Amino acid sequence: MWQELYRLAYRYLISLGLAREDAEDLAQETMVAACLHLDGVQPGKLQAWIIAVARHKFIDWLRRAGRGVSLLYLPDAEPDEATGGPEERALREEGRQEIMAALNRLEPTERMLLVLKYNMGLKGEEIAAYMKMKPNTVKVKLYRARQRFKAEYNRILEGRK
Missing domain, CATH: 1.10.8 (Helicase, Ruva Protein; domain 3)
Known part of the structure; x- marks a missing residue:
């Protein structure tokens, strides 16, 4: 435990x-x-x-550290440097940067919800307890955050073309 x-x-x-x-x-x-x-x-x-x-x-x-409190920092998956060649690592890093850029365009509450759900693996009830929200509110806000993330991510991909 x-x-x-x-x-x-x-x-x-x-x-x-x-x-x-x-x-x-x-x-x-x-x-x-x-x-x-x-x-x-x-x-x-x-x-x-x-x-x-x-x-x-x-x-x-x-x-x-004298850095002030400017939360929310965003998730950054731990690098997996041991697998793949330089090209594969570069592609993974580019993908990670695109995800971070899309997350940065979201509201702090939306980012936090996505971090808690997908990065931390918490259940809706646990997120509700942490965020001091009702479980149904968490469900609705998570749905909206996912939709906004998808839209922002697609904009980034379209801009890359």
Whole structure:
């Protein structure tokens, strides 16, 4: 269980744009906080709570680094440098940049919903708990965010032609 929660916090922090080393450090800090305050977590909301703690650790890290708090950073899949040749890696990177450009055109709430759903793998109820929304509201907003993402992504692809 603890390893899964650590991986969840780590993936979330990576998705915010942190370097691996910083994400590892903050994920460890998140787990320490989890150990100290686990008794106050409502049943069934542990994953959403871990992400909230990781986000707070990230905000504290930004403040300590003097970078200000300009959330939301966007997901950036970890590079898979070990597979494929240079051309394949370049194509993957180009695709990643196009996805990031499309995400950057969305509203912060839409980006956060997509990150929590597709990057973090959270369920609708967990997202609702984290975002302090009703589950049905999450469903509707996720649907709209997906539609806007598709439209923005298609615009980027059309502009590439």
